[in-house]
Amino acid sequence: MLNTKEIRSYFPILNQEINGHPLVYLDNGATSQKPIQVIEAIKKYYEFENANVHRGVHTLGNRATDSYEGAREKVRKFINAKSTKEVIFTRGTTTAINMVAQSYGQANLKEGDEIVITHMEHHSNIIPWQQLAKRTGAVLKYIDLEADGTLSLEKVRETITNQTKIVSIVYVSNVLGTMNPIKEITQIAHEHGAVMVVDGAQAAPHLKLDVQALDCDFLAFSGHKMCGPTGIGVLYGKEALLDKMEPVEFGGEMIDFVGLYDSTWKELPWKFEGGTPIIAGAIGLGAAIDFLEEIGLDEIEKHEHELAAYAMERMSTIEGLTIYGPVDPAKRAGIVTFNLDDVHPHDVATVLDMSGIAVRAGHHCAQPLMKWLQCVATARASFYIYNSEEDLDRLVTGLLSAKEYFNDVF
Amino acid sequence: MSSNLDQLYRRVIMDHYKNPRNKGSIEDGALTIDMNNPTCGDRIHLTLQVEDGKIQNAKFDGEGCSISMASASMMTQAVKGKSVEEALQLSSTFSEMMLGKDYDDSLDLEDIESLSGVSQFPARIKCATLAWKAMEKGVSEEKE
Protein backbone atom coordinates (compact mmCIF):
# COMPACT_ATOMS: atom_id res chain seq x y z
CA MET A 1 0.00 0.00 0.00
CA LEU A 2 1.17 3.52 -0.71
CA ASN A 3 1.56 6.06 2.06
CA THR A 4 -1.85 7.55 1.35
CA LYS A 5 -1.66 9.86 4.34
CA GLU A 6 1.35 11.65 2.94
CA ILE A 7 0.01 11.61 -0.61
CA ARG A 8 -3.32 13.06 0.54
CA SER A 9 -1.52 15.98 2.14
CA TYR A 10 -0.49 17.21 -1.34
CA PHE A 11 -4.13 17.47 -2.46
CA PRO A 12 -5.73 20.53 -0.86
CA ILE A 13 -9.17 19.71 -2.29
CA LEU A 14 -9.40 16.45 -0.35
CA ASN A 15 -9.12 18.28 2.93
CA GLN A 16 -12.75 19.37 3.16
CA GLU A 17 -16.14 18.22 4.37
CA ILE A 18 -18.98 17.47 2.00
CA ASN A 19 -22.46 17.45 3.49
CA GLY A 20 -20.96 17.33 6.97
CA HIS A 21 -18.57 14.42 6.32
CA PRO A 22 -14.90 14.28 5.32
CA LEU A 23 -14.73 13.92 1.53
CA VAL A 24 -14.05 10.46 0.11
CA TYR A 25 -13.38 11.01 -3.58
CA LEU A 26 -14.04 7.84 -5.60
CA ASP A 27 -14.75 9.33 -9.02
CA ASN A 28 -11.19 9.21 -10.33
CA GLY A 29 -12.25 7.47 -13.52
CA ALA A 30 -13.96 10.71 -14.51
CA THR A 31 -11.08 12.94 -13.44
CA SER A 32 -8.42 12.83 -10.74
CA GLN A 33 -7.69 15.59 -8.26
CA LYS A 34 -4.61 17.80 -8.65
CA PRO A 35 -1.67 17.93 -6.23
CA ILE A 36 -0.16 21.20 -5.09
CA GLN A 37 2.96 20.45 -7.19
CA VAL A 38 0.88 20.69 -10.38
CA ILE A 39 -1.06 23.74 -9.25
CA GLU A 40 2.23 25.46 -8.34
CA ALA A 41 3.87 24.61 -11.67
CA ILE A 42 1.02 26.27 -13.55
CA LYS A 43 1.13 29.25 -11.21
CA LYS A 44 4.88 29.59 -11.68
CA TYR A 45 4.49 29.52 -15.44
CA TYR A 46 1.95 32.35 -15.40
CA GLU A 47 3.89 34.37 -12.84
CA PHE A 48 7.37 34.10 -14.35
CA GLU A 49 7.41 32.60 -17.81
CA ASN A 50 4.24 33.36 -19.74
CA ALA A 51 4.85 34.20 -23.41
CA ASN A 52 4.00 32.58 -26.70
CA VAL A 53 6.24 29.71 -27.74
CA HIS A 54 8.49 29.31 -30.78
CA ARG A 55 8.15 32.98 -31.67
CA GLY A 56 9.73 35.64 -29.54
CA VAL A 57 13.38 36.53 -29.53
CA HIS A 58 12.87 37.79 -25.99
CA THR A 59 13.75 36.01 -22.79
CA LEU A 60 10.22 35.12 -21.67
CA GLY A 61 9.59 33.57 -25.07
CA ASN A 62 12.59 31.35 -24.54
CA ARG A 63 11.55 30.40 -21.04
CA ALA A 64 8.04 29.46 -22.18
CA THR A 65 9.40 27.46 -25.12
CA ASP A 66 11.90 25.63 -22.90
CA SER A 67 9.21 24.72 -20.38
CA TYR A 68 6.75 23.62 -23.06
CA GLU A 69 9.29 21.49 -24.92
CA GLY A 70 10.63 20.26 -21.60
CA ALA A 71 7.17 18.89 -20.85
CA ARG A 72 7.20 17.07 -24.19
CA GLU A 73 10.45 15.36 -23.25
CA LYS A 74 8.88 14.30 -19.92
CA VAL A 75 5.98 12.74 -21.81
CA ARG A 76 8.38 11.00 -24.19
CA LYS A 77 10.18 9.39 -21.28
CA PHE A 78 6.91 8.59 -19.50
CA ILE A 79 5.66 6.47 -22.41
CA ASN A 80 9.15 5.41 -23.61
CA ALA A 81 8.74 6.85 -27.10
CA LYS A 82 11.85 6.91 -29.30
CA SER A 83 11.68 10.60 -30.04
CA THR A 84 9.80 13.76 -29.06
CA LYS A 85 8.75 13.93 -32.73
CA GLU A 86 6.28 11.22 -31.80
CA VAL A 87 4.63 13.20 -28.99
CA ILE A 88 1.82 15.56 -30.04
CA PHE A 89 0.01 17.66 -27.49
CA THR A 90 -3.78 17.62 -27.92
CA ARG A 91 -6.80 18.67 -25.91
CA GLY A 92 -7.25 15.13 -24.58
CA THR A 93 -7.96 11.54 -25.55
CA THR A 94 -11.03 12.44 -27.57
CA THR A 95 -9.15 14.92 -29.76
CA ALA A 96 -6.25 12.52 -30.19
CA ILE A 97 -8.44 9.64 -31.42
CA ASN A 98 -10.35 11.99 -33.73
CA MET A 99 -7.03 13.16 -35.22
CA VAL A 100 -6.08 9.59 -36.08
CA ALA A 101 -9.49 8.93 -37.63
CA GLN A 102 -9.52 12.16 -39.63
CA SER A 103 -5.94 12.13 -40.80
CA TYR A 104 -4.71 8.53 -40.98
CA GLY A 105 -8.18 7.00 -41.38
CA GLN A 106 -9.43 9.33 -44.07
CA ALA A 107 -6.29 8.87 -46.18
CA ASN A 108 -5.95 5.11 -45.84
CA LEU A 109 -9.43 3.59 -45.74
CA LYS A 110 -11.65 2.73 -48.66
CA GLU A 111 -14.93 0.93 -49.19
CA GLY A 112 -14.91 -2.59 -47.81
CA ASP A 113 -11.96 -2.04 -45.46
CA GLU A 114 -12.57 -2.85 -41.80
CA ILE A 115 -12.17 -1.00 -38.53
CA VAL A 116 -12.18 -3.25 -35.46
CA ILE A 117 -13.13 -2.10 -31.94
CA THR A 118 -14.74 -3.84 -28.94
CA HIS A 119 -17.97 -3.69 -26.96
CA MET A 120 -16.17 -2.08 -24.00
CA GLU A 121 -15.13 1.16 -25.68
CA HIS A 122 -15.76 4.68 -24.41
CA HIS A 123 -17.88 6.80 -26.78
CA SER A 124 -14.71 8.64 -27.79
CA ASN A 125 -13.32 5.41 -29.24
CA ILE A 126 -16.56 4.50 -31.03
CA ILE A 127 -18.01 7.56 -32.67
CA PRO A 128 -14.89 8.77 -34.56
CA TRP A 129 -14.79 5.30 -36.18
CA GLN A 130 -18.53 5.26 -36.91
CA GLN A 131 -18.11 8.57 -38.68
CA LEU A 132 -15.01 7.41 -40.55
CA ALA A 133 -16.85 4.26 -41.66
CA LYS A 134 -19.72 6.38 -42.95
CA ARG A 135 -17.42 8.71 -44.87
CA THR A 136 -15.26 6.01 -46.45
CA GLY A 137 -17.64 3.07 -46.78
CA ALA A 138 -15.49 1.01 -44.42
CA VAL A 139 -17.12 -1.55 -42.14
CA LEU A 140 -17.04 -1.14 -38.34
CA LYS A 141 -16.70 -4.48 -36.51
CA TYR A 142 -16.90 -5.26 -32.79
CA ILE A 143 -14.98 -7.94 -30.91
CA ASP A 144 -17.34 -9.77 -28.58
CA LEU A 145 -16.56 -9.87 -24.86
CA GLU A 146 -16.33 -12.90 -22.62
CA ALA A 147 -18.92 -13.32 -19.89
CA ASP A 148 -16.59 -11.75 -17.30
CA GLY A 149 -15.97 -8.66 -19.42
CA THR A 150 -12.54 -9.63 -20.73
CA LEU A 151 -11.27 -10.14 -24.29
CA SER A 152 -10.16 -13.54 -25.53
CA LEU A 153 -7.36 -13.58 -28.08
CA GLU A 154 -9.28 -16.25 -29.98
CA LYS A 155 -12.14 -13.84 -30.65
CA VAL A 156 -9.62 -11.12 -31.47
CA ARG A 157 -8.12 -13.45 -34.09
CA GLU A 158 -11.56 -14.31 -35.47
CA THR A 159 -12.53 -10.68 -35.91
CA ILE A 160 -9.35 -9.15 -37.37
CA THR A 161 -8.90 -10.10 -41.05
CA ASN A 162 -6.73 -9.04 -43.97
CA GLN A 163 -9.38 -6.40 -44.76
CA THR A 164 -8.81 -4.81 -41.35
CA LYS A 165 -6.92 -1.54 -41.61
CA ILE A 166 -7.40 -0.11 -38.12
CA VAL A 167 -7.78 -1.81 -34.73
CA SER A 168 -8.61 0.55 -31.86
CA ILE A 169 -8.96 -0.79 -28.33
CA VAL A 170 -9.10 0.51 -24.81
CA TYR A 171 -6.12 -0.48 -22.62
CA VAL A 172 -8.06 -0.29 -19.33
CA SER A 173 -11.88 -0.19 -19.45
CA ASN A 174 -13.38 2.79 -17.66
CA VAL A 175 -16.39 0.67 -16.65
CA LEU A 176 -15.18 -2.88 -16.12
CA GLY A 177 -11.65 -2.06 -15.03
CA THR A 178 -10.48 -4.79 -17.41
CA MET A 179 -6.82 -4.56 -18.46
CA ASN A 180 -6.60 -5.73 -22.06
CA PRO A 181 -3.67 -7.69 -23.58
CA ILE A 182 -2.65 -4.82 -25.86
CA LYS A 183 0.74 -6.24 -26.78
CA GLU A 184 -0.75 -9.49 -28.03
CA ILE A 185 -3.58 -7.75 -29.87
CA THR A 186 -1.10 -5.38 -31.52
CA GLN A 187 0.83 -8.37 -32.79
CA ILE A 188 -2.33 -9.87 -34.32
CA ALA A 189 -3.24 -6.53 -35.91
CA HIS A 190 0.23 -6.25 -37.44
CA GLU A 191 0.09 -9.80 -38.81
CA HIS A 192 -2.86 -8.59 -40.88
CA GLY A 193 -1.26 -5.31 -41.87
CA ALA A 194 -3.54 -3.17 -39.67
CA VAL A 195 -2.44 -0.30 -37.44
CA MET A 196 -3.10 -0.50 -33.71
CA VAL A 197 -4.62 2.48 -31.88
CA VAL A 198 -4.72 2.34 -28.07
CA ASP A 199 -7.12 4.35 -25.92
CA GLY A 200 -4.87 4.85 -22.91
CA ALA A 201 -7.12 7.27 -20.99
CA GLN A 202 -7.50 4.92 -18.01
CA ALA A 203 -4.09 3.29 -18.39
CA ALA A 204 -1.79 6.32 -18.26
CA PRO A 205 -2.81 7.22 -14.66
CA HIS A 206 -2.45 3.70 -13.34
CA LEU A 207 0.34 1.69 -14.94
CA LYS A 208 3.71 2.01 -16.65
CA LEU A 209 3.22 2.70 -20.36
CA ASP A 210 5.84 1.56 -22.83
CA VAL A 211 4.92 2.19 -26.45
CA GLN A 212 8.00 0.38 -27.72
CA ALA A 213 7.24 -2.76 -25.75
CA LEU A 214 3.58 -2.64 -26.80
CA ASP A 215 4.61 -1.82 -30.38
CA CYS A 216 1.31 0.04 -30.85
CA ASP A 217 1.10 2.57 -33.69
CA PHE A 218 -0.92 5.23 -31.87
CA LEU A 219 -1.69 5.88 -28.21
CA ALA A 220 -4.06 8.51 -26.81
CA PHE A 221 -4.42 9.76 -23.24
CA SER A 222 -5.62 12.72 -21.16
CA GLY A 223 -3.74 14.75 -18.56
CA HIS A 224 -6.70 15.37 -16.27
CA LYS A 225 -7.10 11.73 -15.21
CA MET A 226 -3.46 11.52 -14.10
CA CYS A 227 -3.16 14.51 -11.73
CA GLY A 228 -2.69 16.98 -14.59
CA PRO A 229 -4.92 19.85 -15.62
CA THR A 230 -7.92 19.62 -17.96
CA GLY A 231 -7.50 20.63 -21.58
CA ILE A 232 -4.26 18.76 -22.24
CA GLY A 233 -3.66 15.30 -23.62
CA VAL A 234 -1.31 13.40 -25.85
CA LEU A 235 -1.32 11.61 -29.16
CA TYR A 236 1.66 9.32 -29.57
CA GLY A 237 2.26 8.01 -33.09
CA LYS A 238 5.13 6.15 -34.72
CA GLU A 239 7.28 8.61 -36.58
CA ALA A 240 7.06 6.77 -39.90
CA LEU A 241 3.25 7.01 -39.80
CA LEU A 242 3.02 10.59 -38.54
CA ASP A 243 5.48 11.66 -41.20
CA LYS A 244 3.11 10.61 -43.97
CA MET A 245 -0.02 12.01 -42.33
CA GLU A 246 -1.61 15.33 -43.16
CA PRO A 247 -2.34 17.84 -40.39
CA VAL A 248 -5.94 18.17 -39.22
CA GLU A 249 -5.76 21.83 -38.21
CA PHE A 250 -4.15 24.53 -40.27
CA GLY A 251 -2.90 27.95 -39.23
CA GLY A 252 -0.07 29.48 -37.28
CA GLU A 253 2.67 27.50 -35.53
CA MET A 254 2.35 24.50 -37.84
CA ILE A 255 3.65 26.05 -41.06
CA ASP A 256 7.04 26.26 -42.66
CA PHE A 257 6.54 28.39 -45.75
CA VAL A 258 3.26 30.10 -46.64
CA GLY A 259 2.54 31.21 -50.17
CA LEU A 260 -0.59 32.73 -51.62
CA TYR A 261 -2.06 29.45 -52.80
CA ASP A 262 -0.06 26.76 -51.09
CA SER A 263 1.99 26.19 -47.97
CA THR A 264 4.33 23.66 -46.44
CA TRP A 265 4.33 22.25 -42.95
CA LYS A 266 6.79 22.34 -40.11
CA GLU A 267 8.44 19.10 -39.13
CA LEU A 268 7.09 16.71 -36.52
CA PRO A 269 5.56 17.11 -34.01
CA TRP A 270 4.68 20.75 -34.67
CA LYS A 271 2.84 20.20 -37.93
CA PHE A 272 0.02 18.71 -35.84
CA GLU A 273 -0.10 21.62 -33.38
CA GLY A 274 -1.76 24.43 -35.27
CA GLY A 275 -2.32 27.66 -33.35
CA THR A 276 -0.98 28.75 -29.96
CA PRO A 277 -0.59 25.49 -28.08
CA ILE A 278 -1.84 24.55 -24.62
CA ILE A 279 1.34 25.79 -22.97
CA ALA A 280 0.27 25.94 -19.32
CA GLY A 281 -1.56 22.62 -19.71
CA ALA A 282 1.53 20.87 -21.05
CA ILE A 283 3.66 22.28 -18.23
CA GLY A 284 1.05 21.11 -15.72
CA LEU A 285 1.09 17.65 -17.29
CA GLY A 286 4.88 17.60 -17.04
CA ALA A 287 4.61 18.36 -13.32
CA ALA A 288 2.01 15.61 -12.93
CA ILE A 289 4.37 13.13 -14.58
CA ASP A 290 7.17 14.14 -12.20
CA PHE A 291 4.78 13.68 -9.29
CA LEU A 292 3.60 10.21 -10.41
CA GLU A 293 7.12 9.03 -11.22
CA GLU A 294 8.26 10.10 -7.78
CA ILE A 295 5.66 7.71 -6.33
CA GLY A 296 6.41 5.10 -9.00
CA LEU A 297 3.99 3.75 -11.59
CA ASP A 298 4.60 0.15 -10.59
CA GLU A 299 3.79 1.06 -6.98
CA ILE A 300 0.64 2.83 -8.15
CA GLU A 301 -0.51 -0.19 -10.13
CA LYS A 302 0.11 -2.45 -7.15
CA HIS A 303 -1.76 -0.08 -4.83
CA GLU A 304 -4.78 -0.15 -7.13
CA HIS A 305 -4.84 -3.93 -7.43
CA GLU A 306 -4.80 -4.11 -3.66
CA LEU A 307 -7.60 -1.58 -3.32
CA ALA A 308 -9.63 -3.38 -6.01
CA ALA A 309 -9.14 -6.69 -4.22
CA TYR A 310 -10.13 -5.19 -0.88
CA ALA A 311 -13.15 -3.39 -2.34
CA MET A 312 -14.39 -6.49 -4.11
CA GLU A 313 -13.97 -8.63 -1.02
CA ARG A 314 -15.79 -6.15 1.21
CA MET A 315 -18.49 -5.26 -1.30
CA SER A 316 -19.31 -8.87 -2.11
CA THR A 317 -20.46 -9.29 1.50
CA ILE A 318 -23.31 -6.87 0.79
CA GLU A 319 -26.37 -8.86 -0.09
CA GLY A 320 -27.94 -7.89 -3.41
CA LEU A 321 -24.85 -6.11 -4.71
CA THR A 322 -23.69 -7.06 -8.22
CA ILE A 323 -20.14 -6.27 -9.36
CA TYR A 324 -19.47 -6.16 -13.11
CA GLY A 325 -16.26 -7.12 -14.88
CA PRO A 326 -13.40 -9.52 -14.13
CA VAL A 327 -13.76 -11.46 -10.89
CA ASP A 328 -9.99 -11.74 -10.51
CA PRO A 329 -8.77 -8.41 -9.07
CA ALA A 330 -5.35 -9.02 -10.66
CA LYS A 331 -7.08 -8.57 -14.03
CA ARG A 332 -8.48 -5.14 -13.22
CA ALA A 333 -7.38 -1.65 -12.37
CA GLY A 334 -8.86 0.27 -9.43
CA ILE A 335 -12.34 0.52 -10.90
CA VAL A 336 -15.38 -1.25 -9.44
CA THR A 337 -18.71 -0.87 -11.20
CA PHE A 338 -21.78 -2.21 -9.47
CA ASN A 339 -25.51 -2.15 -8.86
CA LEU A 340 -27.29 -2.49 -5.54
CA ASP A 341 -30.51 -4.53 -5.69
CA ASP A 342 -33.10 -2.62 -7.61
CA VAL A 343 -32.04 0.70 -6.13
CA HIS A 344 -31.27 2.90 -9.11
CA PRO A 345 -27.59 4.00 -9.28
CA HIS A 346 -28.64 7.68 -9.15
CA ASP A 347 -30.33 7.04 -5.88
CA VAL A 348 -27.30 5.14 -4.60
CA ALA A 349 -25.02 8.04 -5.61
CA THR A 350 -27.25 10.62 -3.94
CA VAL A 351 -27.32 8.68 -0.67
CA LEU A 352 -23.51 8.27 -0.77
CA ASP A 353 -23.06 11.98 -1.55
CA MET A 354 -25.02 12.80 1.60
CA SER A 355 -22.26 10.91 3.48
CA GLY A 356 -19.49 12.78 1.67
CA ILE A 357 -18.67 9.95 -0.76
CA ALA A 358 -18.36 10.85 -4.45
CA VAL A 359 -19.09 8.07 -6.96
CA ARG A 360 -20.30 8.15 -10.53
CA ALA A 361 -23.74 6.96 -11.64
CA GLY A 362 -24.97 6.59 -15.18
CA HIS A 363 -23.82 4.98 -18.41
CA HIS A 364 -20.18 6.21 -18.11
CA CYS A 365 -20.04 7.27 -21.77
CA ALA A 366 -20.28 3.62 -22.78
CA GLN A 367 -23.85 3.03 -23.95
CA PRO A 368 -22.98 -0.03 -26.08
CA LEU A 369 -21.31 -1.61 -23.05
CA MET A 370 -24.36 -0.88 -20.86
CA LYS A 371 -26.44 -2.68 -23.47
CA TRP A 372 -24.04 -5.61 -23.34
CA LEU A 373 -24.33 -5.66 -19.52
CA GLN A 374 -28.10 -5.41 -19.94
CA CYS A 375 -28.45 -2.48 -17.62
CA VAL A 376 -29.49 1.09 -18.21
CA ALA A 377 -27.04 2.49 -15.75
CA THR A 378 -24.55 1.47 -13.09
CA ALA A 379 -22.69 3.04 -10.19
CA ARG A 380 -18.90 3.20 -10.27
CA ALA A 381 -16.26 3.65 -7.59
CA SER A 382 -12.81 4.35 -9.03
CA PHE A 383 -9.69 4.68 -6.91
CA TYR A 384 -6.44 6.53 -7.04
CA ILE A 385 -3.21 7.07 -5.16
CA TYR A 386 -4.78 8.98 -2.28
CA ASN A 387 -7.49 6.41 -1.55
CA SER A 388 -7.05 4.03 1.36
CA GLU A 389 -8.78 0.98 2.76
CA GLU A 390 -10.55 3.30 5.20
CA ASP A 391 -12.11 5.11 2.23
CA LEU A 392 -13.46 1.78 1.03
CA ASP A 393 -14.78 0.99 4.50
CA ARG A 394 -16.66 4.29 4.32
CA LEU A 395 -18.03 3.25 0.92
CA VAL A 396 -19.23 -0.09 2.26
CA THR A 397 -20.88 1.59 5.27
CA GLY A 398 -22.51 4.06 2.90
CA LEU A 399 -23.81 1.30 0.68
CA LEU A 400 -25.22 -0.59 3.63
CA SER A 401 -27.06 2.50 4.82
CA ALA A 402 -28.35 3.15 1.27
CA LYS A 403 -29.70 -0.36 1.21
CA GLU A 404 -31.31 0.04 4.58
CA TYR A 405 -32.74 3.43 3.68
CA PHE A 406 -34.43 2.20 0.54
CA ASN A 407 -35.65 -0.98 2.16
CA ASP A 408 -37.24 1.23 4.79
CA VAL A 409 -38.97 3.65 2.49
CA PHE A 410 -40.23 0.92 0.20
CA MET B 1 -28.01 11.83 6.93
CA SER B 2 -31.56 10.55 6.85
CA SER B 3 -33.25 13.86 7.58
CA ASN B 4 -31.63 15.47 4.51
CA LEU B 5 -32.48 12.50 2.39
CA ASP B 6 -36.04 12.54 3.65
CA GLN B 7 -36.39 15.95 2.02
CA LEU B 8 -35.75 14.24 -1.29
CA TYR B 9 -37.27 10.82 -0.90
CA ARG B 10 -40.70 11.62 0.46
CA ARG B 11 -43.03 8.73 1.08
CA VAL B 12 -45.39 9.85 -1.70
CA ILE B 13 -42.52 9.73 -4.19
CA MET B 14 -41.57 6.25 -3.16
CA ASP B 15 -45.17 5.19 -3.47
CA HIS B 16 -45.33 6.44 -7.07
CA TYR B 17 -42.01 4.76 -7.82
CA LYS B 18 -43.14 1.43 -6.44
CA ASN B 19 -46.71 1.65 -7.73
CA PRO B 20 -46.57 3.80 -10.83
CA ARG B 21 -49.89 5.23 -12.06
CA ASN B 22 -50.68 5.15 -15.77
CA LYS B 23 -47.87 2.78 -16.58
CA GLY B 24 -48.04 1.39 -20.09
CA SER B 25 -48.75 2.67 -23.55
CA ILE B 26 -51.90 3.91 -25.32
CA GLU B 27 -52.12 1.92 -28.50
CA ASP B 28 -53.74 3.61 -31.45
CA GLY B 29 -54.02 7.20 -32.49
CA ALA B 30 -51.98 8.54 -29.63
CA LEU B 31 -49.15 11.04 -29.66
CA THR B 32 -45.90 9.24 -28.92
CA ILE B 33 -42.88 10.90 -27.39
CA ASP B 34 -39.57 9.20 -26.61
CA MET B 35 -37.04 11.13 -24.61
CA ASN B 36 -33.92 10.30 -22.73
CA ASN B 37 -31.49 11.99 -20.47
CA PRO B 38 -28.21 11.41 -22.31
CA THR B 39 -26.01 12.05 -19.31
CA CYS B 40 -27.48 9.30 -17.20
CA GLY B 41 -29.56 6.96 -19.28
CA ASP B 42 -33.02 7.75 -17.91
CA ARG B 43 -35.57 7.03 -20.61
CA ILE B 44 -39.28 7.75 -21.02
CA HIS B 45 -41.83 6.60 -23.57
CA LEU B 46 -44.91 8.78 -23.22
CA THR B 47 -48.21 8.39 -25.04
CA LEU B 48 -50.88 11.08 -24.96
CA GLN B 49 -54.38 11.03 -26.32
CA VAL B 50 -55.37 14.62 -27.08
CA GLU B 51 -58.85 15.46 -28.33
CA ASP B 52 -60.44 18.90 -28.70
CA GLY B 53 -57.57 20.56 -26.87
CA LYS B 54 -57.90 18.21 -23.93
CA ILE B 55 -55.57 15.46 -22.70
CA GLN B 56 -58.00 12.57 -22.48
CA ASN B 57 -55.45 9.98 -21.49
CA ALA B 58 -51.75 9.75 -20.68
CA LYS B 59 -49.49 6.75 -20.12
CA PHE B 60 -45.77 6.24 -19.70
CA ASP B 61 -43.17 3.56 -19.85
CA GLY B 62 -39.47 3.83 -19.21
CA GLU B 63 -36.48 3.18 -17.10
CA GLY B 64 -34.82 5.44 -14.62
CA CYS B 65 -34.24 6.41 -11.04
CA SER B 66 -36.92 6.82 -8.40
CA ILE B 67 -37.20 10.56 -9.00
CA SER B 68 -37.62 10.34 -12.77
CA MET B 69 -40.15 7.50 -12.66
CA ALA B 70 -42.16 8.93 -9.77
CA SER B 71 -42.27 12.29 -11.51
CA ALA B 72 -43.54 10.63 -14.70
CA SER B 73 -46.25 8.85 -12.76
CA MET B 74 -47.33 12.08 -11.05
CA MET B 75 -47.23 14.04 -14.28
CA THR B 76 -49.56 11.64 -16.11
CA GLN B 77 -51.91 11.69 -13.14
CA ALA B 78 -51.92 15.48 -13.06
CA VAL B 79 -52.46 16.22 -16.74
CA LYS B 80 -55.07 13.58 -17.43
CA GLY B 81 -58.40 15.30 -18.08
CA LYS B 82 -56.80 18.75 -18.23
CA SER B 83 -56.78 21.07 -21.22
CA VAL B 84 -53.50 21.50 -23.04
CA GLU B 85 -53.30 25.07 -21.70
CA GLU B 86 -53.76 23.90 -18.13
CA ALA B 87 -51.16 21.16 -18.58
CA LEU B 88 -48.61 23.65 -19.89
CA GLN B 89 -49.36 25.97 -17.00
CA LEU B 90 -48.73 23.13 -14.57
CA SER B 91 -45.51 22.38 -16.35
CA SER B 92 -44.19 25.91 -15.99
CA THR B 93 -45.18 25.92 -12.33
CA PHE B 94 -43.24 22.69 -11.94
CA SER B 95 -40.17 24.24 -13.58
CA GLU B 96 -40.30 27.12 -11.13
CA MET B 97 -40.57 24.68 -8.26
CA MET B 98 -37.46 22.85 -9.53
CA LEU B 99 -35.54 26.12 -9.73
CA GLY B 100 -36.39 26.74 -6.11
CA LYS B 101 -38.44 29.82 -7.03
CA ASP B 102 -41.74 30.84 -5.51
CA TYR B 103 -44.37 29.06 -7.50
CA ASP B 104 -48.05 29.59 -8.08
CA ASP B 105 -49.63 27.62 -5.24
CA SER B 106 -53.15 28.48 -6.27
CA LEU B 107 -52.99 25.48 -8.60
CA ASP B 108 -53.86 22.16 -7.07
CA LEU B 109 -50.52 20.36 -7.33
CA GLU B 110 -51.49 17.37 -5.19
CA ASP B 111 -48.69 14.78 -5.13
CA ILE B 112 -46.41 16.89 -7.30
CA GLU B 113 -45.74 19.14 -4.34
CA SER B 114 -43.76 16.30 -2.78
CA LEU B 115 -41.04 16.80 -5.41
CA SER B 116 -40.22 20.31 -4.21
CA GLY B 117 -37.26 18.94 -2.22
CA VAL B 118 -35.52 17.99 -5.49
CA SER B 119 -34.57 21.64 -5.97
CA GLN B 120 -32.04 21.14 -3.15
CA PHE B 121 -30.29 18.42 -5.18
CA PRO B 122 -29.10 20.12 -8.39
CA ALA B 123 -27.84 16.91 -9.92
CA ARG B 124 -31.30 15.39 -9.74
CA ILE B 125 -33.42 18.19 -11.23
CA LYS B 126 -33.04 16.77 -14.74
CA CYS B 127 -34.44 13.48 -13.51
CA ALA B 128 -37.60 15.18 -12.27
CA THR B 129 -38.18 17.34 -15.33
CA LEU B 130 -37.76 14.64 -18.01
CA ALA B 131 -41.42 13.55 -18.08
CA TRP B 132 -42.67 17.13 -18.14
CA LYS B 133 -40.37 17.98 -21.05
CA ALA B 134 -41.74 14.98 -22.91
CA MET B 135 -45.32 16.12 -22.28
CA GLU B 136 -44.52 19.66 -23.47
CA LYS B 137 -42.92 18.31 -26.61
CA GLY B 138 -45.94 16.11 -27.30
CA VAL B 139 -48.57 18.79 -26.99
CA SER B 140 -46.55 21.34 -28.94
CA GLU B 141 -46.25 18.87 -31.81
CA GLU B 142 -50.01 18.39 -31.62
CA LYS B 143 -50.55 22.13 -31.99
CA GLU B 144 -48.48 22.40 -35.16
Ligand SMILES: Cc1ncc(COP(=O)(O)O)c(C=O)c1O
Ligand atom coordinates in the same frame (compact mmCIF):
# COMPACT_ATOMS: atom_id res chain seq x y z
C1 LIG C 1 -11.50 4.85 -21.51
C2 LIG C 1 -11.69 6.30 -21.84
N1 LIG C 1 -11.46 6.74 -23.07
C3 LIG C 1 -11.59 8.02 -23.41
C4 LIG C 1 -12.00 8.97 -22.50
C5 LIG C 1 -12.16 10.39 -22.95
O1 LIG C 1 -11.25 11.24 -22.38
P1 LIG C 1 -11.38 12.82 -22.52
O2 LIG C 1 -12.78 13.16 -22.14
O3 LIG C 1 -10.38 13.36 -21.57
O4 LIG C 1 -11.08 13.16 -23.95
C6 LIG C 1 -12.25 8.57 -21.19
C7 LIG C 1 -12.70 9.56 -20.19
O5 LIG C 1 -13.73 9.47 -19.58
C8 LIG C 1 -12.10 7.21 -20.86
O6 LIG C 1 -12.35 6.78 -19.61
